[in-house]
Structure formats: C-alpha cells, structure tokens
Amino acid sequence: MLVLGIETSCDESAASLVADGTTTLSSVVASQIDLHSAYGGVVPEIAARAHVEAIAPVISEALAVSDERPGVVAVTAGPGLVGSLIVGVSAAKALAWSWGVPLVAVNHLEAHVYAPVLEGLLPEHPFLALVVSGGHTLLAEVRGPDDIEIIGQTLDDAVGEAYDKVAKFLGLGYPGGPVIDSLSRQGNPRAVAFPRAMLASGDYNFSLSGLKTAVIRCVAKLEAEGAEPLPARDIAASFQAAALDVLVKKTVAAALDRGLSNVVAGGGVACNTALRDQLARECDRKGITLAYTSPALCTDNAAMVAAIGTMKYEAGHTSGLDADVYPNLRLGEPMPGAG
Numbered sequence: 001m002l003v004l005g006i007e008t009s010c011d012e013s014a015a016s017l018v019a020d021g022t023t024t025l026s027s028v029v030a031s032q033i034d035l036h037s038a039y040g041g042v043v044p045e046i047a048a049r050a051h052v053e054a055i056a057p058v059i060s061e062a063l064a065v066s067d068e069r070p071g072v073v074a075v076t077a078g079p080g081l082v083g084s085l086i087v088g089v090s091a092a093k094a095l096a097w098s099w100g101v102p103l104v105a106v107n108h109l110e111a112h113v114y115a116p117v118l119e120g121l122l123p124e125h126p127f128l129a130l131v132v133s134g135g136h137t138l139l140a141e142v143r144g145p146d147d148i149e150i151i152g153q154t155l156d157d158a159v160g161e162a163y164d165k166v167a168k169f170l171g172l173g174y175p176g177g178p179v180i181d182s183l184s185r186q187g188n189p190r191a192v193a194f195p196r197a198m199l200a201s202g203d204y205n206f207s208l209s210g211l212k213t214a215v216i217r218c219v220a221k222l223e224a225e226g227a228e229p230l231p232a233r234d235i236a237a238s239f240q241a242a243a244l245d246v247l248v249k250k251t252v253a254a255a256l257d258r259g260l261s262n263v264v265a266g267g268g269v270a271c272n273t274a275l276r277d278q279l280a281r282e283c284d285r286k287g288i289t290l291a292y293t294s295p296a297l298c299t300d301n302a303a304m305v306a307a308i309g310t311m312k313y314e315a316g317h318t319s320g321l322d323a324d325v326y327p328n329l330r331l332g333e334p335m336p337g338a339g
C-alpha cells in the first residue's frame, strides 16, 4: 500500500510517498532556513505563511514519482507550531476527502522514533529511544507503537535549542547545530569546564538552560577582564562536550537500568557527528546495539510520517475529517479523536 506523508510542524514543508511502510519512493523537503536565519530562530508567523506557499508544490513533486494513487494520507498533527500544523493538516484533509481515502493523524515524535524502519534499522521491541531536536530532548522506553513510556526529558531548553541559542550568541548563524558541530572539530573541548547539569541527579532528566547561561557568562567575564577572547571554536567545543557528556551517559545508564539492549536515536541533533561517535562508542562498550538513521532521516521529513502513519493505519487508528492539531502533544499520548 502506498501512503502519502505530510509534515509541516516547524520550518520544513515536506511530503513523501512510502510503499508498504518501509520503502521511500519520494521524500521532498522544502526548508525555510533562509527565511528564519536573520532572526536566529523560527518565527512562527513567517513559518506558517511559508508553508502555505510551499505545501502544494511539495506535495505535487512527491506524488509525481508514481501513477498509483495513495491509499492513505498521513499527516503530523502535533506537537509543533499551531499555524504550521494547520497548513499540513488542512492539505491532508483536502486530499483524503477528494480521493476518498482514510486520514491518519500522526505524532511527530513517534515519527522520529520509528524513522529507522525506513532503513531496515528498527530493532525488536522493547528498545530505548533518544529523541533530540530543536523542540525536544527525551528518553523513552518503546514497547510498541501504542505503548511508549517517557522515562526522562529536559526540564527547560531542548538540546537543539541550546545549540541554536549559543550559536546565535556567538554570532555563528542559524541553525546552530551544524555550525557548532563542525567548529567543535577544530576546538579544544577542555578549554572551559562548563557545568554537566543533572549528571548525578539519579534520574534520566536533563537541564540545558544553565549551560547556555554559563557560556554567555564565560564570554562576558573574559571580555570584562580585558582578556584575550577565547576562540569561538574552543567555546563551541567546550559547550558541546558538556551537553553531549550528559546525553550520552544518561542514555547508556537508562538502557542498562531498564535492561534494554537496543537504542534508537533520532531528531535533528542526532545528526551531530560527535554525538554519533560518542554514543556509538559507549553503547559498544556496554554491549548495547545503537541504530542511527542517515542525517536526512534524523531531521524533519515526511517519509517518517508516512512510515508511522502506515503502522497506525494498520492498527486501525484513523482520524475523521474533523481532525484537529495538537501543539503540545506528548510522545506516547494517544492521538485525540483517532479510532
């Protein structure tokens, strides 16, 4: 069966055709980065308007690869920016109605968790999922697509948000993740000993806002002392070392404590080369198998929406044409109003 996936939860307008829940026939992503970079972050009003312009051409391009009409339309209904979500959900409803096919409203976070299915990398249940993106930082025990338990999460900023804010402060542009990632490779991660918040908290929660503040204070202090400014690459590398240290240690601890021998990592920050290396090394040391998708499947895309949409359709979770959007939907929360 062919499923059309549609994704507009943040600043990417995306559409994809996926066959049998596993084979990507097309995956089109129109990024709005250029529109938001001047502001150092996503501006919701601009994002929603840009989705209105992009959504029809993006869907047409995704559909063009096949003569067969999709049997299901799957769309991200939350979490995300309300105006952005409405554009995708409205387009999905229009197509489902005109084709006379079922609509499946999808949780964006579940789509990140199950993205590995598209590269043959999805482990057997149960497994541990680490979702790290611009809006979320969480660990969950995944016992099935309808049985997901959040076991830890950030108490303040998401890790991607911390990358973006630090990059903005250092004048490195938006999004901050990729630039800090590459700059860090030339810097000294021990130049500044930034705090490893909640490392010894005994739970799987995270806190990143203090780290961001510590970076800002450190730079201000050096400036006030008239000291030679530290190179941005050393600050970036030291910031990244502190952020990743806690992420990697808590992920491995959660897997061991819960007896989970498989870990899946997804979301935009899972593109980070240092995170990929460090988590792979630590998992390997502890006999844990780590599944990473390719970077294009870590960042927002609609193939992952079509993949989880296929699973939800097969489990009977379709939505009516009165489906709403849910900006604060949690991972593992049943889709409101779905069958």
Ligand code: KG4
Pocket: 010, 132, 133, 134, 135, 136, 159, 160, 161, 163, 164, 175, 176, 177, 178, 181, 267, 268, 269, 270, 271, 272, 273, 298, 299, 300
């Ligand atoms: O999953 P995603 O595309 O969108 C959300 O759902 O948020 O993630 C975007 C986030 C941004 O904060 C961006 O800075 C971060 O992922 N990111 C990275 C890297 N590539 C993207 N963070 C660290 N290292 C990277 N290489």
Ligand code: ZN
Pocket: 108, 112, 133, 267, 268, 299, 300
């Ligand atoms: Zn995302």
